[in-house]
Amino acid sequence: MAPGAMSRWTKSLSEARPVSYWLDDPGRPDPEPALTGAETCDLLVVGGGYSGLWTALIAKERDPARDVVLVEGREAGWAASGRNGGFCAASLTHGLPNGLTRWPDEIHTLQRLGARNLDAIEETVARHSIDCDFERSGEIDVATEPYQAWELKDWYEGIRAKGLADDVEYLDADAVREQVNSPTFRAGLYDRRGVAMLNPARLAWGLKRACLGLGVRVYEHTPALTLKPYGGGMAVRTPYGRIRARAVALGTNVFPSLVRRVRSYTVPVYDYALMTEPLTADRLASVGWKNRQGLGDSANQFHYFRLSADNRILWGGYDAVYPYGGRVRAEYDDRPETYARLAGHFFTCFPQLEGVRFTHAWGGAIDTCSRFSAFFGTAYTGRVAYAAGYTGLGVGATRFGAEVMLDLLAGERTERTELEMVRRKPLPFPPEPFAWTGIALTKWSLARADARGGRRNLWLRTMDRLGLGFDS
Numbered sequence: 001m002a003p004g005a006m007s008r009w010t011k012s013l014s015e016a017r018p019v020s021y022w023l024d025d026p027g028r029p030d031p032e033p034a035l036t037g038a039e040t041c042d043l044l045v046v047g048g049g050y051s052g053l054w055t056a057l058i059a060k061e062r063d064p065a066r067d068v069v070l071v072e073g074r075e076a077g078w079a080a081s082g083r084n085g086g087f088c089a090a091s092l093t094h095g096l097p098n099g100l101t102r103w104p105d106e107i108h109t110l111q112r113l114g115a116r117n118l119d120a121i122e123e124t125v126a127r128h129s130i131d132c133d134f135e136r137s138g139e140i141d142v143a144t145e146p147y148q149a150w151e152l153k154d155w156y157e158g159i160r161a162k163g164l165a166d167d168v169e170y171l172d173a174d175a176v177r178e179q180v181n182s183p184t185f186r187a188g189l190y191d192r193r194g195v196a197m198l199n200p201a202r203l204a205w206g207l208k209r210a211c212l213g214l215g216v217r218v219y220e221h222t223p224a225l226t227l228k229p230y231g232g233g234m235a236v237r238t239p240y241g242r243i244r245a246r247a248v249a250l251g252t253n254v255f256p257s258l259v260r261r262v263r264s265y266t267v268p269v270y271d272y273a274l275m276t277e278p279l280t281a282d283r284l285a286s287v288g289w290k291n292r293q294g295l296g297d298s299a300n301q302f303h304y305f306r307l308s309a310d311n312r313i314l315w316g317g318y319d320a321v322y323p324y325g326g327r328v329r330a331e332y333d334d335r336p337e338t339y340a341r342l343a344g345h346f347f348t349c350f351p352q353l354e355g356v357r358f359t360h361a362w363g364g365a366i367d368t369c370s371r372f373s374a375f376f377g378t379a380y381t382g383r384v385a386y387a388a389g390y391t392g393l394g395v396g397a398t399r400f401g402a403e404v405m406l407d408l409l410a411g412e413r414t415e416r417t418e419l420e421m422v423r424r425k426p427l428p429f430p431p432e433p434f435a436w437t438g439i440a441l442t443k444w445s446l447a448r449a450d451a452r453g454g455r456r457n458l459w460l461r462t463m464d465r466l467g468l469g470f471d472s
């Protein structure tokens with residue numbers, strides 16, 4: 001990075017607030033009071049991100065008589081659910097390539113269930129009047145290097161032959177630039193139906209409101225401290241109270257699970273994003289972007305970018321940072337060196353936007369697991385269910401995970417619970433220093449592959465054969 005260029009890019013960050021743009025919203029609701037005293041319920045949901053909120057909501061929709069309590073350690077939506085890019089994808093498998101590699105025999109079912117899940121999110125948003133700027137505007141995967149353009153074309157031919165490309169269109173360089181104008185774009189795959197853009201924090205807050213409306217008792221600033229069997233159900237202790245529940249669903253994502261053995265399946269990987277000021281009409285016209293789709297590039301270290309409702313550009317990704325020891329800590333949420341790198345990449349992609357300023361820059365922890373898509377299970381003879389490991393694609397998939405947790409707690413065999421993806425777990429991460437060393441070697445190899453025409457080294461090929469990897 002040339003020093004002159006560096007100072008030009010960093011200037012664009014001079015007024016960026018180190019908080020999630022989505023959470024920095026005057027419409028942010030007040031938290032519900034903390035639990036004080038004793039509670040009992042049929043179902044206790046732990047976690048007030050999408051995972052927990054969908055579980056509570058669907059539990060009530062399935063059986064309005066069920067008594068449901070949700071506890072959130074801080075405030076609903078404060079973590080990943082209020083910091084993400086807002087790409088709400090139909091894919092349940094962290095993208096079709098990952099799903100097709102891991103579950104080729106189930107992929108058609110997974111794709112169908114995923115599309116149905118996204119339809120159900122759209123319906124719920126409408127039914128509960130959730131004001132989250134839901135736009136089913138699709139996504140384009142763009143190639144920015146010649147080898148990526150060839151790979152994208154090959155991939156498109158391959159999925160078309162398998163009947164998996166019904167709503168997907170291949171765009172050459174002119175066609176992709178006609179959609180969104182960047183000199184770096186060489187080709188694209190446009191999925192018009194499979195992804196929606198939304199305001200993530202408002203989705204979480206809207207789900208909380210819908211839960212309250214259906215009679216879920218929500219307690220915020222109420223961490224569940226312990227989880228123990230009690231009679232035929234479970235007992236949970238909180239700082240000022242205790243809860244007895246027939247069943248418990250854990251939607252605690254990357255935070256240490258109350259079921260200890262689940263912890264080694266995920267590691268926190270920090271992902272960062274920038275938000276620009278709203279673009280003027282002229283600046284927006286210089287980019288085009290009339291169809292308002294999301295975009296992501298096809299490198300291993302990829303960027304994702306999209307418009308907000310008021311025509312800002314969110315630009316995130318690339319650096320995926322695993323802190324040694326695998327802890328979730330507030331200090332990792334802010335990373336100026338990554339912001340500067342992202343800003344540089346932004347102006348390389350959109351040189352016509354030189355002079356635009358960033359108003360927000362933030363990070364958050366992703367619950368990465370070694371197969372990049374969620375895993376599920378039960379504990380305490382079926383009284384506790386958990387779902388985690390969504391990696392960087394949980395906005396939509398957490399709703400599916402909520403359904404799976406409820407199926408498992410009900411002891412029901414459904415199309416969902418029969419999936420190999422649901423029945424089998426990923427490989428866990430090893431303890432330190434092996435986790436850090438393995439991840440560092442993988443990240444170094446991925447960056448090298450990006451710089452060398454996509455060629456994967458021996459380490460990556462071995463990991464591929466073992467079905468292991470690292471992603472955000």
Ligand SMILES: Cc1cc2nc3c(=O)[nH]c(=O)nc-3n(C[C@H](O)[C@H](O)[C@H](O)COP(=O)(O)OP(=O)(O)OC[C@H]3O[C@@H](n4cnc5c(N)ncnc54)[C@H](O)[C@@H]3O)c2cc1C
Pocket residue numbers: 046047048049050051052071072073074075076077078079080081082083084085086087088089222223224225251252253254255256258271272273316363364365366390391392393394395396397398
């Ligand atoms: C920067 C960033 C960008 C992303 N971009 C996208 C994207 O564009 N598209 C996409 O699909 N995915 C994206 N993701 C991932 C997505 O945000 C997550 O998969 C999703 O939000 C997970 O929801 P969740 O409810 O499982 O977790 P969270 O939102 O993390 O919620 C878990 C909640 O559980 C609470 N909790 C934990 N332990 C306890 C306890 N013991 N007691 C009480 N409460 C507890 C926490 O306080 C937290 O609120 C991104 C993530 C990040 C960080």
